Amino acid sequence: MANSFKHGIHPPEKKEISADKSIKRFPFAPYLVIHLAQHIGKPAKAIVKEGQEVQRGQKIAEADGFVSVPMHSPATGVIKKIAPMLDFDGKMSPSIIIEPHPGSDQNVLVGREVEPDSLTPEEIVKAVQEMGMVGLGGAAFPSHVKFSPPKDKPVQTLIINGAECEPYLTSDYRVMLEQAKRILRGIKIVMKALGAKETIIGIEDNKKDAAQVLKDAISVDDSAVKYVKVEVLKTKYPQGAEKMLTKALVNKEIPSGGLPADIGVMVSNIATVSEIGELLPKGQGLIERVVTISGKGVDNPGNYLIPMGTPLEFVLKHAGVNEKARHVIFGGPMMGKSAAYLEMPITKGASGILVMTEEEHAPKKQKVYPCIRCGECVNACPLFLNPSRLGILARNDEFDKMAEDYNLNDCFECGSCTYVCPSNIPLVQYFRVAKKVLREGRQRKQQSIAG
Amino acid sequence: MQDEKNKKGIIKMDSKFLKIDISSSPHVKRPVDVKKIMRNVVFALLPVSAFAVYAFGISALTLIVTTTFFSVVTEYVIDLIEKKESTVGDYSAVITGLLLGLTLPPGFPIWMAALGGIVSIALGKYLFGGLGFNVYNPALVGRGFLQAAFPVSISTWHPSFQADRFTSFFSSNLAFPFAKPTVDSVSGATPLAAFKFEQKSTEVANLIFGQTDGSLGETGGLLILLCGMYLAVRKMLDWRIPAGIFAAVILLSVIFNLINPEKYPSAMFMLFSGGLMIGAVFMATDMVTSPVTSLGTWLYAIMIGILIYVIRVWGGLPEGVMFAILLGNSLAPIFNILTKPRVYGTKKAGAK
Numbered sequence: 001m002a003n004s005f006k007h008g009i010h011p012p013e014k015k016e017i018s019a020d021k022s023i024k025r026f027p028f029a030p031y032l033v034i035h036l037a038q039h040i041g042k043p044a045k046a047i048v049k050e051g052q053e054v055q056r057g058q059k060i061a062e063a064d065g066f067v068s069v070p071m072h073s074p075a076t077g078v079i080k081k082i083a084p085m086l087d088f089d090g091k092m093s094p095s096i097i098i099e100p101h102p103g104s105d106q107n108v109l110v111g112r113e114v115e116p117d118s119l120t121p122e123e124i125v126k127a128v129q130e131m132g133m134v135g136l137g138g139a140a141f142p143s144h145v146k147f148s149p150p151k152d153k154p155v156q157t158l159i160i161n162g163a164e165c166e167p168y169l170t171s172d173y174r175v176m177l178e179q180a181k182r183i184l185r186g187i188k189i190v191m192k193a194l195g196a197k198e199t200i201i202g203i204e205d206n207k208k209d210a211a212q213v214l215k216d217a218i219s220v221d222d223s224a225v226k227y228v229k230v231e232v233l234k235t236k237y238p239q240g241a242e243k244m245l246t247k248a249l250v251n252k253e254i255p256s257g258g259l260p261a262d263i264g265v266m267v268s269n270i271a272t273v274s275e276i277g278e279l280l281p282k283g284q285g286l287i288e289r290v291v292t293i294s295g296k297g298v299d300n301p302g303n304y305l306i307p308m309g310t311p312l313e314f315v316l317k318h319a320g321v322n323e324k325a326r327h328v329i330f331g332g333p334m335m336g337k338s339a340a341y342l343e344m345p346i347t348k349g350a351s352g353i354l355v356m357t358e359e360e361h362a363p364k365k366q367k368v369y370p371c372i373r374c375g376e377c378v379n380a381c382p383l384f385l386n387p388s389r390l391g392i393l394a395r396n397d398e399f400d401k402m403a404e405d406y407n408l409n410d411c412f413e414c415g416s417c418t419y420v421c422p423s424n425i426p427l428v429q430y431f432r433v434a435k436k437v438l439r440e441g442r443q444r445k446q447q448s449i450a451g
Numbered sequence: 452m453q454d455e456k457n458k459k460g461i462i463k464m465d466s467k468f469l470k471i472d473i474s475s476s477p478h479v480k481r482p483v484d485v486k487k488i489m490r491n492v493v494f495a496l497l498p499v500s501a502f503a504v505y506a507f508g509i510s511a512l513t514l515i516v517t518t519t520f521f522s523v524v525t526e527y528v529i530d531l532i533e534k535k536e537s538t539v540g541d542y543s544a545v546i547t548g549l550l551l552g553l554t555l556p557p558g559f560p561i562w563m564a565a566l567g568g569i570v571s572i573a574l575g576k577y578l579f580g581g582l583g584f585n586v587y588n589p590a591l592v593g594r595g596f597l598q599a600a601f602p603v604s605i606s607t608w609h610p611s612f613q614a615d616r617f618t619s620f621f622s623s624n625l626a627f628p629f630a631k632p633t634v635d636s637v638s639g640a641t642p643l644a645a646f647k648f649e650q651k652s653t654e655v656a657n658l659i660f661g662q663t664d665g666s667l668g669e670t671g672g673l674l675i676l677l678c679g680m681y682l683a684v685r686k687m688l689d690w691r692i693p694a695g696i697f698a699a700v701i702l703l704s705v706i707f708n709l710i711n712p713e714k715y716p717s718a719m720f721m722l723f724s725g726g727l728m729i730g731a732v733f734m735a736t737d738m739v740t741s742p743v744t745s746l747g748t749w750l751y752a753i754m755i756g757i758l759i760y761v762i763r764v765w766g767g768l769p770e771g772v773m774f775a776i777l778l779g780n781s782l783a784p785i786f787n788i789l790t791k792p793r794v795y796g797t798k799k800a801g802a803k
Contacts, residue, residue, distance in 0.1 A: 011479055167479065243795060256796035321469060328471050329478055338473035354478070362480035364472065369485040369541065370583030375689070375743035383795040388743060407794045415477035422484045423583075429475050 003202075004234035005244040007382045009416045011167050011237055011334065013206060018170045018294045021302035023178055026288075026318065028100040032309030033085050034060065034071050036094045038347040039134045040141045041067035046096055052079045057109035057284055060096055069132045069142050072285030074307035075100035076107070086341050088330070098309065111283025116189045124193040124280075131279050132286045132348075137161065137240070137269035138331050140349030143276070146268065147193040149261040158196040159249055159260075160187065162203040162210065162270040163233055163240030166332025169352045171292040172270050174303040176203070176210035179274045180217035184224050186277030191227070194266055199228045200249045201270070204235040237334060238414040242267045244382055256410050271351070291315075291346060297325025297355030306346050313342040315353060327361045329354040334415045369423035377417035377427060383410050387417035387427045394430035399437050408434060485582075488687045488738075489542035495678040496549045496733065502674050503667040507557040507609075508616025510624050511667045514555050514564050518593075519548030521568030529577050543582050547571050550590035550733060553668025554726060554773070555597070558609040558621035562628040563601055567593040587780045588737045591773050598773070608641055608664045641665045643725045644769040646716055658723035665725065672723035679732035688736050691745075695752025696731040696759070697722060703760040715764060727759060730772035740780040747786035755779040 037043035044061035054060055054073040061071040077100035084092035100106070119127065129144040149155050160183075164172040176183065187199050203211040211230050218224045233239050233248050243254050245267055252263045260266055275286060287308055294301045299320030306315065312328060329336040330350050346353075358364075377387035385407055393402045402408040408431060417427040503511040526544040530537045538544075551571050555564055571593030579585040598605050609621050642653035642663050657663050661671035668675075682688035700721050707715035721727065735741065735755055742751050755775045762771025 009481075011481070247795070253796045256794065258796070316469065325469060326472050327474065327478065328469075329476075333476075333478040335476050336478065337476065338478070339471065340473050342469065342471070356478065361472075361478055362474070364474070366480075366484070367486075370581065372485055372583045372738045373741075373743055374488075374738040375748070378743045379745060384792040385794060386743070386791070407797065410794060410796060413476075419477050419479065420481050422481075422488055424480075424484055426475075428477070432475070 003231055003248040004236060004239065005247045005382055007380055007384065007416075008236040008238065008244070009380050009419055010235075011419060013235070014167045014294070015170050015173070015206065017168065018292050018301045018303055019173060021170075021174075023171075023174050023290055023303045023305055026304045026306040026310065026315075028075050028106070028307060029310045029314035030099070031080060031311070032074055032077075032098045032100065032307060033311060033343075033345040034074070034096045034098065034309045035085070035087055035345065035347060036061055036071065036096065037087070038140060038349065039069050040139065041065075041069075041145075043094065044068060044071050046082055046094070048079050048082075048096065050079055050082055053077075054079060054098065055109045056104075056106050057111070057287055059285060060098075063129060067142060067145055069129060069134060069144075070285065071096070071308075072132055072287050073098055074287040074309050076104040077101045086343050088337065088339075088344060090340060108284060108287070111285075113283055114281060116185070116192070116281055119192070121193045121195060124189055127280055127283075128193070128276060131276070131284070133272065133276060133279075134286075134348045135269055136271040136275065136289060136348065136351060138335070138349050138351050140347065143268070143272055146266060147190060149194070149259075149266065153259075153261040154264065155194040155261055155266045156197050156264040157250055157266075158187065158191055158194060158199040159245055159265055159267045160199060160201040160270050160273060161240050161242075161245055161267055162201050162207070162214075163245065164207070165204060165235075165237045165240040166334055166336075166352070167237075168294045168354055169292045169332050170294070171290040171303050171351055173207050173210050175271050175274050175290055176207070177213055179278075180213050182274045182277040183214065183270060184217055184221055184228065184277065185281070186273030186275070187228055188223065189276055189280055190266075190268060190273055196266070197227065201228065201230045202233050202239075202245050202249050203230060204239055205232050206235040208232065237416065238382055241382065241412060241414060243412065256407065286348060289346070289348065289350070291350055292352040293319045293355070294352065295325075295355040296357045296360050297321060297327070308348065309345045311343055311345050312339055312353070315346065316342065316355060319353075319355070321355055324357040325355045326358045327354070327356040329356065334419070335413065366424040368425055371423055371425060374422060376420040376422065380416040380420045382414065382416065383407070383412075385411060387431075390434075391417075391425050391427045391430055394434050399434045402431075402434050403438055408438075411435075483687075485543075486541050489546060491682060491685060491687050492546050492733070493542050493549065495682050496546065496553070498678055499553060499668050499671065499675055499729070499733075500549060502661060502671040503553060506611040506616075506661060506670060507667055508613065509618070510557045510609075510616070510620050513561060513620070513624065514557070514559060514667060515549060515552035517561050517564045518552035518555070518568040518571075519545055521565045522548030522551065522572050525569045525572040526576075529573065538582060541582065544572060544576075547576070547589045547593070550588075550668075550729075551593045553729060554590065554594045554666050556605060556608050556666055557611070558607055558623040559604055560601075560626040561624055562626070563597060563604060566600075567597045570596045583739055585739055586784075587777055588734050588740050591734060591777055591780075594773055595777065608644075610664050611662070611670060641725065641769065642720070643763065646720070646724075647763070647769045650713070652716065652720065653724065655717070655719040655723060658720065663724075669726045669729050672728045675728045675732050679736075688732075689738075689741070689748060691748050692736045692741060692752045692755075693731040695749050696727070696735060696756040699753045699756025700727065700760055703757065707764070721760070721763070725763070725770045726772040730759075730776055731755075734772075735776050735779060737780075740783060742783045742786040742790070744787055744790040744792060746792075747783070747790035750790065751779050751783055751786050754782065 085095040087093035575589030575592030704718035758775035
């Protein structure tokens with residue numbers, strides 16, 4: 001019996017569209033757009049000038065403070081412009097626009113090679129920041145910050161998320177099949193940074209072959225075999241959520257409002273450790289990432305290694321977008337965000353690009369019925385919240401009550417409640433609005449006190 | 452100026468090549484909605500209704516059609532009066548009408564059945580605010596009203612499988628409104644009443660295959676169970692509710708039957724007699740009026756099972772399914788509160 005958490009849902013997996021497509025390199029777009037604020041934290045500061053020639057892998061922006069990461073040029077070319085460009089939220093965000101040289105051999109700038117074993121934990125944290133590394137699962141939180149937990153909360157167990165529970169996405173699956181050695185190298189580096197004693201890799205049982213590849217790689221690695229193990233998990237959404245993984249793998253719960261470090265664990269995405277294992281020893285920065293392109297709206301679905309900054313329009317055309325395409329989504333179908341503009345580039349947090357047709361996507365206009373108290377959402381919520389009750393409170397604008405009596409702020413917006421609701425009530429959408437209203441209310445209060 | 456330059460010189464964009472829609476996550480949806488669930492419940496009730504017609508003839512057909520028609524019309528008219536979009540299309544009024552019809556005795560006067568349909572929807576459902584807000588199962592509210600208003604008619608039983616059932620009504624069916632219905636000379640007794648008042652037992656096989664007297668929809672025990680299983684397999688019915696009711700009734704029956712088999716009927720007799728099967732499968736499982744938590748659902752079901760047994764064996768009435776479910780309905784909100792699960796990452800249930 002595979003490990004798991006309680007509740008959750010089983011949406012159609014749809015992984016067969018791209019699962020057997022090995023990772024292929026993407027060509028360079030005519031121009032690349034590097035947002036300086038594509039991670040959580042302070043935006044990076046540009047250190048290049050318009051018109052300057054840059055080499056692939058060269059640092060073009062530096063971190064501004066601790067919770068910030070630098071950017072590296074994904075191509076050899078010229079800095080065309082440093083100007084605001086549309087970002088995800090429709091805001092103009094400072095960006096560097098690079099025009100790759102068509103004739104260039106696009107060799108990556110040779111970095112300063114290091115022997116990870118010789119580094120101290122502090123030096124690893126510094127090197128990870130220098131790589132421009134962020135969580136590749138989607139949140140884009142700077143990795144080095146996660147690798148520096150508070151001194152009074154030591155991390156014993158490193159959990160590696162290979163669950164990839166979102167439907168459609170297969171990039172982590174391909175990474176596990178094709179990059180086992182890099183993953184183990186990355187795990188050792190991260191463990192050293194954290195001072196962790198053991199590592200558990202959690203993989204859903206629809207990817208048993210990937211689990212076997214990693215098990216085989218571990219068995220022939222003298223040091224890994226002692227402290228790294230692979231656990232197969234039940235295929236269920238949202239198995240890959242931090243809170244669910246810790247429950248399934250170490251049977252501990254991250255306290256409400258707390259951090260994984262509070263219970264001695266740290267969760268990292270499998271693609272993140274793979275990139276660290278590859279790039280850190282070479283002293284290179286993060287300039288490309290594996291992205292699943294899937295959905296019935298493209299004729300060439302697959303797993304592609306795409307240079308950062310490649311505009312969506314180029315991505316779609318190269319993947320053979322067809323006339324049935326209606327929705328373009330960054331990430332998976334459960335938690336991904338709709339793209340509103342095709343000018344938007346691939347960022348460090350983009351694990352998938354879904355191009356869905358009208359039939360594939362949830363219906364645009366659905367009749368909303370009253371809540372019939374069927375309990376589907378209650379039995380789907382992985383956190384044991386009561387979405388039905390929260391939904392009714394949200395309709396009545398009782399946001400404070402939602403937070404105080406019904407644990408609104410524990411919700412991480414997995415969308416399971418909305419997915420199952422037979423009354424088509426947009427529950428998770430209500431919760432997002434409620435949280436936003438409460439957050440803004442708090443900010444106003446603080447400002448008025450300060451003022 | 453800057454924008455102009457952006458558009459023209461630096462970046463050539465052709466985002467018009469694809470028209471895209473935006474929406475907020477999740478972008479996929481389980482293809483099940485209220486209408487689909489309700490429609491399937493109606494499908495599941497059709498074989499049960501057909502069997503009622505087969506067993507009791509045109510009386511059954513007329514009664515079921517009458518209650519369904521008046522339920523739906525009442526819903527339609529109230530929506531008109533309230534100037535709301537009609538909710539008839541969600542099939543819930545059809546279910547209420549069918550269920551009410553199936554709980555009536557075969558010789559029940561038709562005008563009373565019509566009144567029952569109106570009361571079910573008007574008092575059982577709209578008084579509380581319509582679908583999703585009612586506390587009690589509307590069909591049982593209608594049934595309860597009829598039992599209180601017409602105690603004789605609702606406990607007068609006619610035998611099933613009469614030779615002329617497809618050509619003639621029971622005379623009491625056609626009773627004129629507010630006139631005292633004539634009582635047929637041949638009047639049967641339900642297996643439960645026979646056991647309770649005459650200590651006469653009925654063959655369990657006859658109960659299972661519907662060869663007994665009783666309300667229209669309660670005689671074909673096995674058929675009801677199969678129809679319920681169809682819904683449970685399609686995840687449109689919470690199997691825990693019938694399971695909990697059965698478990699409680701079986702446990703009590705076995706214990707007391709061992710103590711004194713003369714006085715206490717066997718478990719199989721209890722399960723397949725009276726309204727237990729249709730009540731447990733189709734009425735107690737009404738989503739609106741049952742609890743939402745897993746543990747709450749079990750408690751609700753077990754409590755209904757115990758109440759059915761207690762009313763049947765020690766109460767003044769031969770049958771207790773209706774009151775047991777109505778009591779269960781009224782406690783459903785309390786079960787939800789009492790069984791509120793502990794939220795992930797918190798110390799105890801309901802902690803802030």
